[in-house]
Amino acid sequence: MSTDKVLSSPSFTMDGQIRKLNGDGFNLYQYPDYETYKEIQQEGNRRKIDWQFVPQSHIALCAKFVEDTVGPVRFGLCHGTRSGAEQSWFSEALSGKPEVLGTEISDTAKDFPNTVQWDFHDANPDWKGKADFVYSNSWDHAFEPLRAFSSWLESLRPGGVMLLDHTAGHVARKANQLDSFGIKRGRFQRLLRTEFGATAEPMDPLDFTTANPDYPAHVLVMRKR
Ligand SMILES: C[S@@+](CC[C@H](N)C(=O)[O-])C[C@H]1O[C@@H](n2cnc3c(N)ncnc32)[C@H](O)[C@@H]1O
Incomplete structure (x- = not known):
């Protein structure tokens, strides 16, 4: 089967x-x-x-990029946030401490502030066109990644940005039953451009590998048209 078809077709065995x-x-x-x-x-x-997977130092770099790119932030979303650290770090790093919510599939969501129990594959009508940015390091837990990215882009306002971390843990061979999706960085960039280029413009990926040896990551960025 053509590989991109696998990514778009219903995925239950x-x-x-x-x-x-x-x-x-x-x-x-x-x-x-x-x-x-x-x-x-x-x-x-x-x-x-x-x-805790992502460190505060990485979120600070992402927050600076977001503010430099989209201007003042009023609302942001993080997907797959476990104990909710990244949304509070984003809020602290951004001017005016805007509202930043996190999604979490697990019922442990109720134990953490600004965390909504929500499957990130599903588009939330309350968030449609509202977010100045969307961030995730947990996209590798998607079983229908294209549906997840489509929902995330839907929640962005025009000019808003989607930031997806790509680390050594996100490559194809790292996929397993828990981390269900892994993909080479260049392939990931091409996939996003092909599938979502009409909705969002691919920006140059951010290379934070040297700036932050604690969390060597590239960040793939799509800007909502
Ligand atoms: C690798 S952890 C990363 C947690 C956090 N972002 C961090 O940096 O420590 C992935 C998280 O995503 C959550 N998750 C997995 N699938 C999800 C889904 N479909 N919707 C929302 N959250 C999901 C998991 O329960 C887990 O807490």
């Missing part, structure tokens, strides 16, 4: 198995049903509830 699809530059896990996917994510969330 028909035989009750969890299966890894090997694509061109990416790997994607498929689940027998949504409940299995959600159960795996909730179990991973609870097991790692005290872990």
